[in-house]
Amino acid sequence: MPTVFPQGMVDTAKKNFGGGNTAWEEKTLSKYEFSEVRLLEIMESLCGSSDFECNRLLEEQEEHLEAWWLRLKKEHPDLFEWFCVKTLKVCCYPGTYGPDCLACQGGSERPCSGNGHCKGDGSRQGDGSCQCHIGYQGALCYDCMDGYFSSLRNETHSICTACDESCKMCTGPTNKDCNQCEVGWVREDGTCVDVDECAAEMPPCSDQQYCENVNGSFLCEECDSTCVGCTGKGPGQCKECIPGYTKENGQCTDVDECSLSEKACVRKNENCYNTPGSYVCVCPEGFEETEDACVQTQTAGDEVTEESPAELPSREDL
Incomplete structure (x- = not known):
């Protein structure tokens, strides 16, 4: 207020x-x-x-x-x-805290070295301790956490900068300045380089997944639904195709069973409809299904000849 x-x-x-x-x-x-x-x-x-x-x-x-x-x-x-x-005695000056408005850790001018927040700052509450910003640690937030290095440090100021992602600890900003490599990286010729987990002798993913290497780790991604095993994303990376699909121009495509020379639907007057990976056999409208044929149920004059079968039902009617 x-x-x-x-x-x-x-x-x-x-x-x-x-x-x-x-x-x-x-x-x-x-x-x-x-x-x-x-x-x-x-x-x-x-x-x-x-x-x-x-x-x-x-x-x-x-x-x-x-x-x-x-x-x-x-x-x-x-x-x-x-x-x-x-x-009212409910507030303190900035940089002070508690019932007696004492100076925060590091002093009221620059609490926590300017790298953190003083608990209770400006109020009659808290204990004056420091909650450090990311990258800093210590009672006065003057030291650097693992994964950060000191890019500036003197009597009054400390600045911590993030290491390269390949470093667990470092002395500088590049992957050549690592004291220790982060998990998922390994040291080669003085530099921390990414481990390609996907190139391991025993692949880390299941049979229906492919491995994708990322910095410091790997991802197991699902194969395309048309694949039986795969080496990458999409139907063009299948090792083999699931039943009802075949390799065509390098990728698994649906087999149109209704267009094959050998009829898929063998009962008399029966219509064939292709579906992804399969097909269905349906009697035309005006015919009823028996074990070995589609038998006409329409009255005389509305006959549908074998040469001119009834209009095929739409997919929505299937």
Whole structure:
């Protein structure tokens, strides 16, 4: 609240000054500047309508704010200091913490060496210890974690920079500066290089997967649904094809059983429909199914000859 109040003062600073009669406006403005009307307008803008906690605190401390506005503002121009730190005693100055507003670890000017957050900073809570940013460690966040190296270090500042991804620990930014290689890398000629797990004598993936090498590791990806074993992604990388598919131009494609010279559907008047990897045999409309034929059920005059079979049903009717 005491951090929002100054913005309200800025927003209302020249509300009644619109140009025209300068002498009248300056007189009016000077009255408005220290008026209870302006205070009320500022206070109405401090909290959102749904911020219950803010509105509760404003109601409880309204008298304190009025006293500061009307009598104490000149003597104590810093509202945050007077209201939050010294009067309510719920805040501390930045860089301090706890009931007595003690300095954070590393000092109130640059807590945690500027590389972390002080627990309780600016409040009457916390223990002043440091929560270090990523890459830093130690009580004052001055040291580098594994995977980072010190790119700047003097009496007042410490900057830690990430090692190359191949390094577990390092002294510089490249894969030649590793003290120790990360898991999935191996040292060759003084440099940490990626291990190709996919080239191992015993492949790490299952029979229906292919191995894809990535930096420091590998991925097992599923073969195409038309494959029986594969060497890579897609129907063009199959070792063999599943039943109902055959290798054509290097990839597994569906066999159209209905177009083969040897009829797939052998019952009289029966229609053949190709499906992915298979086919179905269906009697035409107006025919009923028996063990060895499709028998016409239509009345005379609506006969469908063997040479002119009934119109094939759509796929949706199958």
